[in-house]
Amino acid sequence: MQANLEKENAALEAVKLVRQDMTVGLGTGSTAEYAIHAIGRMVREGLRIKAVATSARTAALAAQYAIPLMAINEVEMIDLTIDGADEFTANLTLLKGGGGALLKEKIVAVKSRQVVIIADASKYVERLGKFRLPVEVIPDAANYVLRELTGKGAVRMQEGKPFVTDEGHHIIDVDFGLIADPHRIDTQLNNIVGVVEHGLFIGIASRVIMGVGEEVKIFNG
Numbered sequence: 001m002q003a004n005l006e007k008e009n010a011a012l013e014a015v016k017l018v019r020q021d022m023t024v025g026l027g028t029g030s031t032a033e034y035a036i037h038a039i040g041r042m043v044r045e046g047l048r049i050k051a052v053a054t055s056a057r058t059a060a061l062a063a064q065y066a067i068p069l070m071a072i073n074e075v076e077m078i079d080l081t082i083d084g085a086d087e088f089t090a091n092l093t094l095l096k097g098g099g100g101a102l103l104k105e106k107i108v109a110v111k112s113r114q115v116v117i118i119a120d121a122s123k124y125v126e127r128l129g130k131f132r133l134p135v136e137v138i139p140d141a142a143n144y145v146l147r148e149l150t151g152k153g154a155v156r157m158q159e160g161k162p163f164v165t166d167e168g169h170h171i172i173d174v175d176f177g178l179i180a181d182p183h184r185i186d187t188q189l190n191n192i193v194g195v196v197e198h199g200l201f202i203g204i205a206s207r208v209i210m211g212v213g214e215e216v217k218i219f220n221g
């Protein structure tokens, strides 16, 4: 499938940035997994790194390759994080959280010197918002947050029950329409009691590597 080739090519380009003795942030999702497999192979061939995982799923995959993992809180600074995105714009604003891992992804990203996003060509948009914005909430606040979002949000469900994040929270997916001003949405969401974090990453990514056909295209913002 074309998208898978684009994801893998972007991942293989990104892992060229990994150097001996780096602390590396490992993202979550189908695109980030290509990078984790590649880094795992590099570790098997002698690369020495420490890594932090942005989700339990990523930690489990890293463990299969015996990539040494540190707790996020134990690491002062991360040299390089490689992660995916659900959407990105040319100025490197991201929409993330389709896999429900946005909270740890954002913590890892803000502790990182370099955040390299890898994506297939379908993730590039002129304006964010076709993909509904994931908002992580305290379960006891979910109905309050839904009310504050005036019908734009819906609790993410999985097998008939609310989806539960690694931290025990729920996700509300919000349809803001196409987002003209991400800063305004960021402020609005941060002011709702019970919202833990949301999937808009503004001013956080350093670079996007996008696979397009058999090529890769780099966005530096």
Ligand SMILES: O=C[C@H](O)[C@H](O)[C@H](O)COP(=O)(O)O
Pocket (backbone or CB within 6 Å): 027, 028, 029, 030, 031, 032, 083, 084, 085, 086, 096, 097, 098, 099, 100, 101, 102, 105
């Ligand atoms: O919570 C999940 C993450 O933000 C993912 O990086 C994002 O959903 C992209 O995932 P994928 O690479 O599978 O499209």
